[in-house]
Amino acid sequence: MPESPPSATTTLCPSCAEPLDPGDRFCEHCGADVQAPPPAAAPPSGGGSPSGAGDAGPAAATGPAGAGATGPAAAPPSGADGDGARPRTDAAGADAGAAAGGYPAGGEAAAGDGPATDSFLLAPPQGQGQGQAQPQGDGDTLALGVPLPATKLSDPREEEPETAPEAETVCVACGLGGVDADGYCEHCGHAQPRQRDHQEQELEGVAAVSDRGLRHHRNEDAFALSTASLPDGSPAVAAVVCDGVSTAYRPDDASAAASAAGGESLLAALERGAPADEAMRGALLAAFEAVSALAEEEPAPDGAAHHNAPACTCVSAVVTGPVFTVGWIGDSRAYWIPDDRTQPSARLTEDDSWAARMVAAGLMTEAEAYADERAHAITGWLGADAVEVDPHVAAFQPESPGVIVVCTDGLWNYAESAAEMAAAVPRDARTRPLHSARTLVGVALDGGGHDNVTVAVLPFPAAVSRAGFPPDQATDGPGGAVNGL
Amino acid sequence: MARISKSNVPQFSVDIYQNEFLPEGGREVNAIVTVTSTGGGTSGGQPLPGPAFAAEGAPPSAGVVIMVDCSGSMEYPPTKMRNARDATAVAIDTIRDGVAFAVVAGTHQAREVYPANGGLAVADPTTRAQAKQALRKLTAGGGTAIGTWLRLADRLLASADVAIRHGILLTDGRNEHEKPEDLKATLDACTGRFTCDARGVGTDWEVKELTAIASAMLGSVDIVADPAGLAADFQAMMENAMGKEVADVSLRLWTPQGSEIAFVKQVAPTVEDLSGRRVEAGPRAGDYPTGSWGDESRDYHVSVRVPSAGVGQEMLAARLSLVLPQPDGTVEVLSQGLVRAVWTDDMAASTRINPQVAHYTGQAELAQVIQQGLEARKSGDMDGATAKLGRAVQLASASGNEDTAKLLAKVVDVVDAASGTVRLKARVADADEMTLETRSTKTVRVKK
Incomplete structure (x- = not known):
């Protein structure tokens, strides 16, 4: 992951590492353009707090002011800050990102008084791909960032990089060393951003963003999006x-295998004409099998005998016509957020967790x-040593348009209740799902980013038939679901 | 002809055992590195026509020089000299055909015994018989200046173009006829030129002196308290030497900018601090010599200090490779492994101590407290000796180092091994004390 230059108070030239004066646009030593993004991608900045969050946004309110100073914040080398391409010499950014390393938490946002911005952007804006990030290899070093459709870069202040990056040759942390075959800098030893550190994808009618967060060294979340014709x-x-x-062995492989197998199974079943709830149950079992297979594939290395078999949670939502169906195991969640915020939003899932059991x-x-510190201990999961696999499936038939937010606890830790989640979701979520997913990841990062964050946003109804809802009716959550199972 | 055999070229593998998770602000990364070489010639004592032991007619690629102490003290008792002669004869019998060898008689000066032509003989039935014949002329008389023996061995080994150069040194007394500085200068000159095992006969030699010699020469050291046991020990040593397939292997450690090596220790089969032997090998890289390798496995404890980084960061703390120098000045990388550092706020992860690291930290402490305890005992500090040796008993018991526990039990009366409660024995045989001191660095592997 990126790290600020070694000095805490002086910014250094990304090219030759000579100290820079605040306000310098070019290095006095080597003449490098210090405002241009360095030649490798950085994970996204936390951006500002989303405008939609307004006063209820947990981001600015709970984001500890100290996070910028003591947390792993760093001035974004990528010019991807929510305030536009901020040069490294920006004093505020340098102060907030004083401590070495980490994702930029958004200098001003971390200080608690940053201007709310409505965009959460990736850096650098490289992509020409249409709408989705294609994985380029498992765990490979990612130097170019996630390809993004250029049209999604809505912030006019965002500067295009002036020079083409020298792909995969220079460390994002020190800017000096090359990158070795194992993905570490040959000079400072820092691990380079990996493919999975930040991923985005958008399909017709659904978008998702996954981010490593600020406190974990790798992203153990995964998602899969798919569309099909019934x-x-x-x-x-x-x-x-x-x-x-995390406490199991190869958690990143588990989540990747589960999401891929689950998504595939779900759509295949629906295309065959299976009922959505049946398809959902089958998908969760397919995901379970995929994770269990990992345990047989390769035993934990010697000395790690106490490790648990690979395991993960899973939550899935599928929109089919006038109905959507949610299935889950573990403590990842789905929320219903209606367009009309005067109507109640709802949490659609019940955690398989210690806390939920205690409450229940x-x-x-x-x-x-x-x-309680045991709150997040999960009581249901996918994996070879799962005690029992009990897929929970529920179907809903909302009577007004809205979005389904499917997320890991990396997000809902910062917006636990349905009302909080609704406050965090931008009002135009249904028409701009990718933007909303980014905004929600930004909420989690601004809140501290203590865990990996993954958010998928599904507009309801699916793209084709968006009209025809009586404005005065809405679902009132799982209990009142028209078709709750 | 169908035959089951391993590859003649040793394969090296590196396994890293570490807890890579550090707490916020954590800077110390510890890893145990297990290096295993397979395919060498020590497998079952079966001679393999490997690179070190070329086929008949080809020039030899290994050379061995046996240095036998012939100082006057070897005559008391007279069986000592006879046993040394017999042991050397057994060792000569163990030398494989095609290996170059020589025998040196050591007193206050070194004298060639066989082939006595300023070089090495190539082993075959004839030369082996001639060498044994020459041993009969060995008589005791004169002083002890081990440095001169090593210098002669070095000259003899240098006279032949061999890849593996090894010495076997037998002595029964202190290095009395040479200044310590001279011996040290000799060791500095010979280190890296050949490897050498050392054996002390009886109880009149100095453990520290001989340990220093073997350590500098990357060889083993042991006591042969009863001269009658010499022959078996010589045979084992020679077989071990014959099993070496690759010489001059180094452990190369690369560390990133801002990181530094706190220490590098060999921890199995014996404890040996290698930190001071670093030879710079390019930017931020250093080589630690490990000598010759046959079919064997050794463990190293590497401790690296890294710059502190924020939670969620990951870096490479050290890249570790086994390198073999090539004639053209480059090195061949035999195998490599990575030592990583990951900062986390998960206390359960960052406070866990890797079992291998914990075990070898204990074994290194065991060697240290034995040496300190014996030192205290010699200087009359009985309380200090009791405390140190008690701790040693506790560590040996907890780690399952039974050999060391047995040796300790000859020096102290063990009241309770688990708590380390001991009483010093009133009378301890010199041989027992010296055996404990000599073998204090022997370690055991982690119990499975």
Whole structure:
């Protein structure tokens, strides 16, 4: 991941590492353009707090002011800050990102008084690909960032890089060393950004963003998006989001395998004409099998015998015609956020977690349970040593348009209740799902980014038939679902 | 002809055992590196026509010089000289055909015994018989200046174009006829030119002196308290030497900018601090010599200090490779491994100590407290000796180092091994104390 230059108070030229004066546009030593992005991608900045969050946004409110100073923040070398391409010499950025390393938390946002911006941008804006990030290899060093459709770069202040980056040759942390075959800098030893550190994808009717967060060294979340045609010709849109269990072995492989297998199974079943709930149940079991297979593939290395078998959570949502179906195992969640915010939003899933069990059993209040350190211990997961696999499936038939937010706890830790989540979701989420997913990841990063964050946003109804909803009716959550199963 | 055999070219593998997770602000990364070479000639004692032991007619590629102490003290008791002669004869019998060899008699000066022509003889039935014949002329008389023996061995080995150069040194007394500085200068000159095992006969030699010689020469050291045991020991040593397939292998450590090596220790089969032997090998890289390798496995403890980084960061703390110098000045990389550092706020992950690291940290401490305990005992500090040797008993017991535990039990009465409660024995045989001191660095591997 990127790291600020070694000095905490002086910014250094990304090319020759000579100190720069604040306000310098070019290095006095080597003449390099210090405002141009360095030749490798950095993960995204946290950006500002989303405008849609307004006063309720947990980002600015809970983002510790100290996060910028003590956390792994760094001045974004990529010019991808929410405030546009900020040069490295920007004093505020340098101060906020004083500590070495880490994702930029958005200098001003971390200080708590940053201007709210409405964009959360990747850097550098390289992509010519249309709409989706294609994985370029497992765990490979990613030097070019995630390809983005140029049209998504809505911030006019964003500067295009003036020079073509020298792909995969220079360390993003020190700017001096080359990158070795193992993905480490040959000079300072820092690990380079990997493919999975930040991923985005957008399909017709669904978008998702996954980010490593600020405190974890790799992204153990994964997602899969897919669309298909039902036998009657209507579209089906699905998102699968998985969160690898860190205390298990190879959690990143587990989530990747589960999301891929789940997404594939789900769409295949729907294309065959299976009912959505059945397809969903089958998809969760397919994901389970894929994760279990990992355990047989390769035993944990010697000395790691105490490690658990690969495991992950899984949550999936699929929109089929007037209905959408949610399935999950573990503590990743789905929320319903109606367009009309006067109507209630709802959490659609019940965690398989210690806290949820305590609350369900009436032993603790929700507040008490979630304050407990065991709160996040999950009681259901996908993996070879899962005690029992009990896929939960529920179907919903909202009567007004909105979006389904499917996410890992890396997001909902910062917007736990349905109301909080609704406050964080931009009002134009249904028409700009990718933007919304980015904004929500930004909320999590501004809140501290303590875990990997993955968010998928599915507009409902699916793209084709967006009209015809009576404005005064809405679902009121799982209990009131028209078709809750 | 169908035959089952391993490759003649040794294969090196590197396994890294570490907890890569550091707490916020953590700077110390520890890793145990297990280096295993397979395909050498020590497998079952079967001679393999490997690169070191070329086929008949081809020039030899290994040379061995046996240095036998012939100082006056070897005559008391007279069996000592006879046993040394017999042991040397057994060792000569163990030399494989085609290996170059010589025998040197050591006193206050060094004298060639066989082939006595300023060079090495190539082993075959005839030369082996001639060499054994020449041993009969060995008589005891004179002083002890080990440095001169090593210099002669170096000259003899240098006279032949061999890849593997090894010495076997047998002595029964202190290095009395040479200044310590002279011996040190000799060791500095010979280090890296050949490897050498050292054996002390009886109890009149100095453990530290001989240990220093073997250590500098990347060889083993041991005590042969009873001269009658010499022949078996010589045979084992020679077989071990014959099994060496690759010489001059170095452990190369690359560390990134801002990181530094705190120490590099061999921790199995014996504890040996290599930190001071670093030879710079390019930017931020250093080589630590490991000598010759046959079919064997050794463990190293590498400790690196890295610059502190924020939670969520990952870096390479060290890249570790085994390198073999090539005639053209480059090196062949035999195998490599990575030592990583990952900063996390997960206390469970960052506080976990890797079992291998914990084990070898204990074994290194075991060697240290034995040496300190024996030192305290010699200087009359009985409380200090009891405390140190008690700790040694505790460590040996906890780690399953039974050989060392047995040796300790000859020096102290063990009251409770688990708590390290011991009483010093009133009378301890010199041989037992010297055996404990000599073998204090022997370690055991992690219990599975």
